[in-house]
Amino acid sequence: MPRSTFASTSYRTPAIVLRTYKLGEADRIIVFLTPSHGQVRAVAKGVRRTSSKLGATLEPFMLVDAQISTGRSLHIVTQAQLRTPYGQALVADYRAYTCAHAMVEVAEHLTEDEDTAAQYRLLHGALAALARGTKDPSLVLDSYLLRALAAAGWPPSFAACVRCGAPGPHRAVNVPLGGSVCPECRPAGSASPAPATVDLLDALLRGDWSRAEAAEPQARAQAAAFVGNYLQWHLERAVKSLKHVERA
Ligand SMILES: [Zn+2]
Structure with missing residues (x-):
């Protein structure tokens, strides 16, 4: 310009x-x-x-x-x-509407003084996906949150170990470190979610929708919890509108 x-x-x-x-x-x-x-x-x-x-x-x-x-x-x-x-499309679908609210609240926090081209693209793509209504809004939200955090400089990893790069998949995930940790690097306090949860998180980060939509409810709930905790860790505050999101 x-x-x-x-x-x-x-x-x-x-x-x-x-x-x-x-x-x-x-x-x-x-x-x-x-x-x-x-x-x-x-x-x-x-x-x-x-x-x-x-x-x-x-x-x-x-x-x-x-x-x-x-x-x-x-x-x-x-x-x-x-x-x-x-x-207009989103007010007609309550779950999508609450997800969109959480997305714009996070986008506002992440773009206070950042270069915004990537954040704009991610938010636009996620709102368009919610408005089309063909994907589970919760998955669209979690995928958006992981990618927006990655674009803000906090890239998570759910394949290689986030600390040493050892190829995965690994059993444990650690919120402050941002994803999978190998048995050597695993700090105390790491969680061991179901392998399907780690696979879902990896699919959401990559935008691999056929893999993400095959996930069972337990993996979806555990993945959503990890994403919420990772978000809160980096934003250092609660995202109020996330509480209103209805998970399937
Ligand atoms: Zn490691």
């Missing part, structure tokens, strides 16, 4: 709405994730008035083309055109 070349005070970008909150009587702050401008907070003026066309467009999970005017202290959304209404 040659913004500096043109000394522009306004730019146009694809953007996913992560969250919105009220400002004053009729406005909202919109938190966007964009591929090349990072996480953007901008005021959408008058959107809480019933006459506002922007209001319905600037809802969580919507993919829009946004025109952002950059002010001294405040950015303003001057226009937003709907590209893909993921929000």
Whole structure:
């Protein structure tokens, strides 16, 4: 984006709405994730008035083309055109909706001051998968979380030992180390989930859907628990919306 070349005070970008909150009587702050401008907070003026066309467009999970005017202290959304209404598809499916909420909450934390191109791609792909509704939302969520953490610089491994690289599969996993540990490296406090759980985690990390969807409920529950713990370890805080996700 040659913004500096043109000394522009306004730019146009694809953007996913992560969250919105009220400002004053009729406005909202919109938190966007964009591929090349990072996480953007901008005021959408008058959107809480019933006459506002922007209001319905600037809802969580919507993919829009946004025109952002950059002010001294405040950015303003001057226009937003709907590209893909993921929000509409997701409100119709409660499980997918709760998963999408957890995803945007994590995306907001992971993109506070990061290069966001990879995070934008991952979130977009996961929201699109949820909206299509052909995969188990819990698996889409856990796959997204593992890959988003990997893109944020905390790549887990469920094949080779995360400490020494010895080829797996290994029986034990360790949350702080981020995955499989061999018998030599295994720290005290490592868990020994079912081998099917470790296999599922590996499939989710790689996006191997035929392998992931073959997993039994016990492996799904254990994998979800590992992902939740790994996420909390790195974010150093609880992800509130994960509590509302209904696991199958
Ligand atoms: Zn090892």
